Amino acid sequence: MYPLKVVCQLQRRSQRLNVSSILEKLFPGGDGGGSKSPPWIIIGLGNPGIKYKNTRHNVGWWCMDEFVHRTKTQMNNKRKELIFGELKLNGKLVVLAYPQTFVNRSGAALRYLIHRYKTIPEKILIISDDINLQPGSLRIRKKGGPGGHNGLKSIIATLGTNEFPRVRIGVGNPESISSQVDHVLGTFEPDTKEKVIKATNKAVDAIELIILDDLENAMNKFNGDGEATKAH
Template identity: 35%
Template sequence: MKMIIGLGNPGKQYEKTRHNVGFQAIDELAERLNAPVMQTKFNGAYTIIHRPEGKVMLVKPLTYMNLSGECVGPLMDYFDVELEDIVVLYDDLDLAPGKLRLRQKGSAGGHNGMKSLIAHLGSDSFNRIRIGIGRPQGGMKVSDYVLSTFGKEEQPLIDEMVEKSASACITWLDSPFLEVMNNYNGA
């Protein structure tokens, strides 16, 4: 089974915020893959899709960003999913809106959701897709910025990156992640 995890915060007030692009990518994937309705267990919402390549689980941790590992770790244990069989989608301040970066491992880079995942999984060697949201301007606090919505000029770039990240995940279902990286990095 392959597991695709989108990081975000639960609740209507966070739906369109910068911090929730991972959830948006999961929603895009669910639509494209005709996923069954998500069920809630293990502090998260998830669904399992049966495909010719095998089973695919889409996951949205409902623990709030900083505790994402509390959902993902137990889910991986219960369904016996290996580290090389996951991809994590999340927002990245160090990338401009409209930029994607795919990696097979790395530090949390200051992202609290990734810190939680690394702590609960005991490794930083797992596939990830970073979706650029840019840095705050004019002295805005990072915590306020990531919980803000995108500006009118940014939204088309974000929509495109959500679509591209979903396409990268679909490509990964039957291709090595290294190949997916080569095709989508810099997109």
């Protein structure tokens, strides 16, 4: 028989282990004590290759380029489906990623990051072009449908939910639905491109605010510039 004092110590240890086990199941990426939070994963949507570098569909990559430049992030993790790097912002782990799967299969690139970092949809921020917004306008949303964007469709299918934040940068609407593909794979006029570059810089400001402060505050500060284009 163990002394009563030893029995009590063993019981307390068992209770702590049970609680830690439960928390680990609920929050598999955490430490069970609440001191760590899931990392942010920031993904800019776009197509790989010099052919697509300056197209409207690669505005998400333009934004990522600015983010990488500002933070001097080393994008030294390379896989077939994506290129990514890590940085710390005010002690928070942030992962920046360029999918290499082409826009329509963006979810395939995200799948690896979810498995590696065990984050949650609320911490996955997608940057994309949006034909429903005027060139150079910016919209931040907590959740929503794909809005006709095949990259967002792919990510929603991978996550099984549309409840993840996104930053959308306007690229303007084509003249007809039949010309949408040509539109997003086309390039900007010089004056329009300047507006969009300013928007990508502003988008990086917004993303930093989301990470360091709050999504709602970023929405209040940055939403409202520009107008939605006329629907076709």
